[in-house]
Amino acid sequence: MAERRFSFFTRGQCIVLALLAATPLLDLAFPSIQLSGPMRTVVVYAILALGLNVVVGWTGLLNLGIAAFMAIGAYAFGILTAEVYPFQVGFWWALLLSGAIGAFAGWLLGAPTLRLRGDYLAIVTLGFGEIVQDGLKNLQAITKGTEGINPLPKPTVPFGAAIQSGLEIVGIASAPAATKAAEGVVAASSNWFEISSATPARWFYLYLILLAVVIFFCRNLEFSRLGRQWFAVREDELAARCMAIEPDKAKLKAFAAGAALAAIAGALFASHLASTGEPANYDFQVSILALCIVIVGGIGSITGVVLGAIVMVGLSNVVLPALTQAMQRAGIGSTENVLSSPDNYKYLIFGLALVLMMRFRPDGIVHTRKAVKK
Amino acid sequence: MRFGGLTAVKDVSVEVKSGSITAVIGPNGAGKTTLFNAITGVYEPTEGRVLVAGRDPQRAWTPRVMFGVGATALSTAIFLAVLVRVETLWQSAIIDNYVFQKPFPWMKAIADFFSTFFGGGFFGTWLPLLVGALLGGAGRFVIWSRTRRTPDVIASAGVARTFQNIRLFPELSLVENVVVGMDRRLSTGFLGALFALPSALRERGKARQDALGLLKFVGLADRAETAAANLPYGHQRRLEIARALASKPAVILLDEPAAGMNPTETVDLMRLIRAIREAGTTVVLIEHHMRVVMGISDRIHVLQYGEKIAEGTPEEIRNDPRCIEAYLGKEELG
Numbered sequence: 096m097a098e099r100r101f102s103f104f105t106r107g108q109c110i111v112l113a114l115l116a117a118t119p120l121l122d123l124a125f126p127s128i129q130l131s132g133p134m135r136t137v138v139v140y141a142i143l144a145l146g147l148n149v150v151v152g153w154t155g156l157l158n159l160g161i162a163a164f165m166a167i168g169a170y171a172f173g174i175l176t177a178e179v180y181p182f183q184v185g186f187w188w189a190l191l192l193s194g195a196i197g198a199f200a201g202w203l204l205g206a207p208t209l210r211l212r213g214d215y216l217a218i219v220t221l222g223f224g225e226i227v228q229d230g231l232k233n234l235q236a237i238t239k240g241t242e243g244i245n246p247l248p249k250p251t252v253p254f255g256a257a258i259q260s261g262l263e264i265v266g267i268a269s270a271p272a273a274t275k276a277a278e279g280v281v282a283a284s285s286n287w288f289e290i291s292s293a294t295p296a297r298w299f300y301l302y303l304i305l306l307a308v309v310i311f312f313c314r315n316l317e318f319s320r321l322g323r324q325w326f327a328v329r330e331d332e333l334a335a336r337c338m339a340i341e342p343d344k345a346k347l348k349a350f351a352a353g354a355a356l357a358a359i360a361g362a363l364f365a366s367h368l369a370s371t372g373e374p375a376n377y378d379f380q381v382s383i384l385a386l387c388i389v390i391v392g393g394i395g396s397i398t399g400v401v402l403g404a405i406v407m408v409g410l411s412n413v414v415l416p417a418l419t420q421a422m423q424r425a426g427i428g429s430t431e432n433v434l435s436s437p438d439n440y441k442y443l444i445f446g447l448a449l450v451l452m453m454r455f456r457p458d459g460i461v462h463t464r465k466a467v468k469k
Numbered sequence: 470m471r472f473g474g475l476t477a478v479k480d481v482s483v484e485v486k487s488g489s490i491t492a493v494i495g496p497n498g499a500g501k502t503t504l505f506n507a508i509t510g511v512y513e514p515t516e517g518r519v520l521v522a523g524r525d526p527q528r529a530w531t532p533r534v535m536f537g538v539g540a541t542a543l544s545t546a547i548f549l550a551v552l553v554r555v556e557t558l559w560q561s562a563i564i565d566n567y568v569f570q571k572p573f574p575w576m577k578a579i580a581d582f583f584s585t586f587f588g589g590g591f592f593g594t595w596l597p598l599l600v601g602a603l604l605g606g607a608g609r610f611v612i613w614s615r616t617r618r619t620p621d622v623i624a625s626a627g628v629a630r631t632f633q634n635i636r637l638f639p640e641l642s643l644v645e646n647v648v649v650g651m652d653r654r655l656s657t658g659f660l661g662a663l664f665a666l667p668s669a670l671r672e673r674g675k676a677r678q679d680a681l682g683l684l685k686f687v688g689l690a691d692r693a694e695t696a697a698a699n700l701p702y703g704h705q706r707r708l709e710i711a712r713a714l715a716s717k718p719a720v721i722l723l724d725e726p727a728a729g730m731n732p733t734e735t736v737d738l739m740r741l742i743r744a745i746r747e748a749g750t751t752v753v754l755i756e757h758h759m760r761v762v763m764g765i766s767d768r769i770h771v772l773q774y775g776e777k778i779a780e781g782t783p784e785e786i787r788n789d790p791r792c793i794e795a796y797l798g799k800e801e802l803g
Contacts, residue, residue: 178569178570179569180563180567181563181566181567181573181578203548207608210612234555234556235556236556236559236560236564237555237556237559312663312664315662315663315664315665316662316663318673319657319661319662319663319665319669319673320652320655320657320662320669320672320673321657321659321662322662323641323645323648323649323652324649324652326638326640326641326645326649327638327641327649327652330637330638330639330640330641331636331637331638333511333620333636334632334636334637334638335638335649336619336620336621336624337509337511337620337621337624337629337630338624338629338649338650338652338653338712338716339621339624339625339652339653339716340621340649340652341621342621343616348659
């Protein structure tokens with residue numbers, strides 16, 4: 096490995112991004128599936144798992160409550176944008192602010208607890224996850240309890256209207272008919288930058304661009320001074336201390352960064368659902384799914400984590416429902432018969448995948464750790 | 470240095486001249502490593518002090534620390550007082566003022582918030598504020614008092630060390646190991662790292678170059694990109710020395726640098742230690758190889774059962790009957 100020059104993405108990261116970018120093309124080939132809607136969840140979970148990866152993969156702290164930060168992000172987004180509250184700051188400001196609120200929450204949880212070691216910290220984060228969920232359920236006046244906050248606005252493209260009118264002046268986007276022919280993938284709309292339920296591919300691509308930005312930031316952190324401090328703390332805390340690194344500060348930064356990413360994932364999730372959903376959407380299962388994504392993908396590797404999200408969430412949210420639908424259409428299975436619906440085999444397949452991974456490839460699909468002879 | 474009722478190191482005073490090589494020797498269990506641990510802050514000495522260039526490297530009770538304690542107390546107090554009545558506050562400031570699709574009266578909402586916040590009576594406002602202030606202030610104070618003399622504080626003061634049982638960062642490459650050691654001289658902050666600002670990239674490049682220079686100095690430049698765990702034992706010790714040197718310390722403490730080395734490696738090591746001294750770093754080492762100790766030390770301190778039994782030049786130590794007895798045992802007469 097020669098000296099690392101500055102580049103936006105590594106080859107592996109380009110490949111996973113290209114892989115994701117290609118999924119709406121499948122909609123073209125098989126119009127009956129409509130992948131780009133459910134694929135947004137994959138992107139959301141990829142961002143969540145990247146946040147968890149900062150904490151678990153790079154700094155070596157077991158965090159079992161990442162879903163709590165996702166919930167905080169989702170509810171912050173909901174409160175900041177919904178019409179039932181006076182703030183209504185719009186998608187982009189709300190996204191940024193919920194990231195900041197998530198980072199603050201992470202800092203708040205981390206400051207008194209990060210001096211705990213290993214399992215004790217895991218228990219604290221586990222408890223925090225439950226507390227947040229119960230809190231959201233019971234603070235009726237603020238969070239609407241189990242109803243969830245809705246409706247939430249769809250994302251908009253910043254300067255989209257201005258660019259659109261610019262294009263129209265140049266004459267590229269004037270005729271709606273031409274737009275229709277050019278797009279094909281998505282339902283016809285004369286505005287290229289409008290995002291709605293009728294234009295799932297655009298919505299998906301917007302999320303994908305956000306994922307690319309997140310990957311870019313993660314990558315910068317990984318090779319920075321801060322990233323090195325995290326690795327040093329993970330490998331040997333005492334040795335890191337003796338090298339004048341303050342592990343508590345490094346851990347706190349990792350915790351806040353991870354929480355911020357999780358909160359952004361939560362905000363995107365809420366926008367995707369057009370509702371925060373009920374607090375039970377952010378339960379322990381979600382934390383464990385995020386942890387599985389990190390472990391299956393390759394702990395510590397950005398490419399691996401995104402790939403893990405594609406495999407795990409793609410399987411549970413895209414492939415299995417599609418398979419169930421197809422089987423129903425063909426008259427093989429039915430929703431009444433639990434055993435004949437592939438959707439219900441989700442956790443069986445997850446468990447099997449984890450066992451097989453641990454047996455045959457314990458470092459995950461992609462491993463970054465420098466080949467250490469064991 | 471005491472552990473419970475056990476006194477591990479007692480009344481040992483070691484003075485090290487700047488720019489010299491000092492050795493600490495003694496039989497196993499004499500307390501040499503404990504002495505190093507007490508110096509570098511791994512253990513908090515029960516009695517006694519460590520002075521570096523005449524100053525005690527500790528986090529002092531500065532105005533900044535005081536401000537930190539105060540700020541933590543205040544913010545915890547406000548946080549707790551808001552938290553216990555969050556729904557009431559929300560109701561009075563937001564819900565009661567918001568009429569759908571009408572402009573929101575921000576000033577009135579803020580005024581309502583404060584009037585509700587301070588209108589909670591003793592149990593609603595003042596008790597939570599008091600408890601929060603006590604909790605936050607006390608917590609921050611305890612953290613300060615417990616981290617006054619942690620290894621990072623000592624390392625920042627310019628005392629670097631290596632470990633008897635090597636503690637590298639096994640999955641990082643050799644260069645990265647050394648760059649971690651350089652950390653106290655780097656200044657990239659969070660934003661610089663996040664956006665990969667040109668200053669951060671420049672600093673990173675420079676740090677790498679320096680690290681490669683140090684690896685060359687200890688003779689490991691050709692394996693710069695392998696993982697540290699893959700190095701043979703003797704090389705790992707040299708890498709640890711390079712990592713400790715990376716922080717440009719005033720003093721470097723080497724804990725048994727020659728352990729597990731073969732005779733050729735030992736000779737190389739002696740040359741390396743001399744070169745470190747030539748470069749202006751003071752060296753203190755623990756060592757069992759008498760050839761190394763006698764060959765390079767300016768002064769030797771001998772410990773036994775946690776007490777210093779002798780101190781002097783190599784020549785004096787070699788002829789000191791107590792040292793011979795400590796190491797070789799007493800001749801049995803009769």
